[in-house]
Amino acid sequence: MGYRRADGRAGVRNYVAVVPTVLCSVSVARSIAEATSTNVFPHEGGCGQVGPEKEHTLRVLRGIVSHPNVGAVLTVGLSCEQVDATKLAEAAGDKPTRHIRIHDEGGNEKAVKRGVELVGELKKEIAGAKRTSIGVDELTIATQCGSSDTGSGIASNPAVGAMADRLIGLGGAVIIGETSGLYGAAGLMARRADTKEIGDEIIAMTDRLEVYYKRMGHSLREGNPTPGNIAGGLTTLVEKSLGGVRKGGTTTIRGVLGPGEKITGKGLWVMNTSHGIGSCAAADMLASGAQMLAYTTGGGNPIGSPLAPVVKITATKKTVDRLEDIIDFDASPVLIGAETVNECGDRLLDEMMAVAGGKPVQAEKTRHTAFAIGDVAL
Numbered sequence: 001m002g003y004r005r006a007d008g009r010a011g012v013r014n015y016v017a018v019v020p021t022v023l024c025s026v027s028v029a030r031s032i033a034e035a036t037s038t039n040v041f042p043h044e045g046g047c048g049q050v051g052p053e054k055e056h057t058l059r060v061l062r063g064i065v066s067h068p069n070v071g072a073v074l075t076v077g078l079s080c081e082q083v084d085a086t087k088l089a090e091a092a093g094d095k096p097t098r099h100i101r102i103h104d105e106g107g108n109e110k111a112v113k114r115g116v117e118l119v120g121e122l123k124k125e126i127a128g129a130k131r132t133s134i135g136v137d138e139l140t141i142a143t144q145c146g147s148s149d150t151g152s153g154i155a156s157n158p159a160v161g162a163m164a165d166r167l168i169g170l171g172g173a174v175i176i177g178e179t180s181g182l183y184g185a186a187g188l189m190a191r192r193a194d195t196k197e198i199g200d201e202i203i204a205m206t207d208r209l210e211v212y213y214k215r216m217g218h219s220l221r222e223g224n225p226t227p228g229n230i231a232g233g234l235t236t237l238v239e240k241s242l243g244g245v246r247k248g249g250t251t252t253i254r255g256v257l258g259p260g261e262k263i264t265g266k267g268l269w270v271m272n273t274s275h276g277i278g279s280c281a282a283a284d285m286l287a288s289g290a291q292m293l294a295y296t297t298g299g300g301n302p303i304g305s306p307l308a309p310v311v312k313i314t315a316t317k318k319t320v321d322r323l324e325d326i327i328d329f330d331a332s333p334v335l336i337g338a339e340t341v342n343e344c345g346d347r348l349l350d351e352m353m354a355v356a357g358g359k360p361v362q363a364e365k366t367r368h369t370a371f372a373i374g375d376v377a378l
Helices: 021-034 049-065 083-089 108-126 150-169 183-191 194-216 229-230 237-250 280-287 315-320 341-356 364-366
Strands: 015-019 070-077 098-103 140-146 173-176 253-257 267-271 292-297 308-315
Touching: 015 021, 015 049, 015 108, 021 070, 049 070, 049 083, 049 229, 049 253, 049 280, 070 083, 070 108, 070 150, 083 098, 083 194, 098 108, 140 237, 150 173, 150 237, 150 267, 150 292, 150 341, 173 237, 183 315, 194 253, 194 364, 229 315, 280 292, 292 341, 308 341
Parallel strands: 015 070, 070 098, 140 173, 140 292, 173 267, 253 267, 292 308
Antiparallel strands: none
16 A cells, blocks of 8 residues: 555655755754654755766655655755755656745754754645555565674574565566675676676676775775674674575566666665765765665664665564564564574565555654765665
8 A cells, every 4th residue: 555656656654854955054954854753854965066066866865756755855955065956846747845045044043043944844745645456566675784694694694685585576676786795796696687788787786895894904805894794703804795696585686776777667776875874875875766665673773764674584583572663674583493494474564565555663753763865876
């Protein structure tokens, strides 16, 4: 049960998005969102950017305002930045939109007051939106992992892959990104590509990233992952990638997307996500149009997204028991032999569909969200 948008796409939520156009307007946007319990999208771009950097910021911001999970938009500008608040609001299409500029309103406090008034208007305009029956083939699910451990590669990532295979078999789409997490398994991924050109690009984009790190005296091949991953039993990023890519299941890879590039096809897609923290990769994949994010975690990463429900999945029973306000799905039965990977994947897709139909995830309940736009992908 979702929301049919004017452009034909289906959303699983009906958010009001408060979107700053530039770093200088983030504080005002955040104050408006906090006062109205709406979703805000803080970032550090929008000013002093040219070429690919500016285009990347614009692509992600346009992906937010036009996203099927967003029912209405308020853009918040300063007035002197490169990303114009009016033009960004226009990218939302037929949705109810408003825009303000801090300079035009007479300063921060007046801009916040006016923004709160405008969000009130937007809420009234979308209050009558009704959920309608949506086919599962209209779902696009992005995948990600963080605070990984041994159970991630053995159970929870394969379960997500089984879920991905089932969704794709029903006509849906899946995105796998986090370019640095693909490096050690790029050759395996390339063999599954629909064409040689697609496979070559998967290898090339990961090789470019390795060259980038080598210029700084590091290596994806030899380096350890984060302290949390080390504590979880992982040694190198290459080792982690062999488990991480299993989130993509077993189907043919249909293409490679740029960061934030709109997804237009079905099946499995690889995204060359931008540099930065995990929230940057999430922003890229969700801005492409994915309505949900399946996120595996060993230690219990709490981060959600203001753009889509993030379903937290773990196979570590201790994490399930200790972090009940973080974890949404327990994949630990796979580790103890009580459930097969495919059975867990079937159960996970049922859970994803329930969330798509309105069931809140833990990050939505606690309003624990993060958003960031990363550096341009190589």
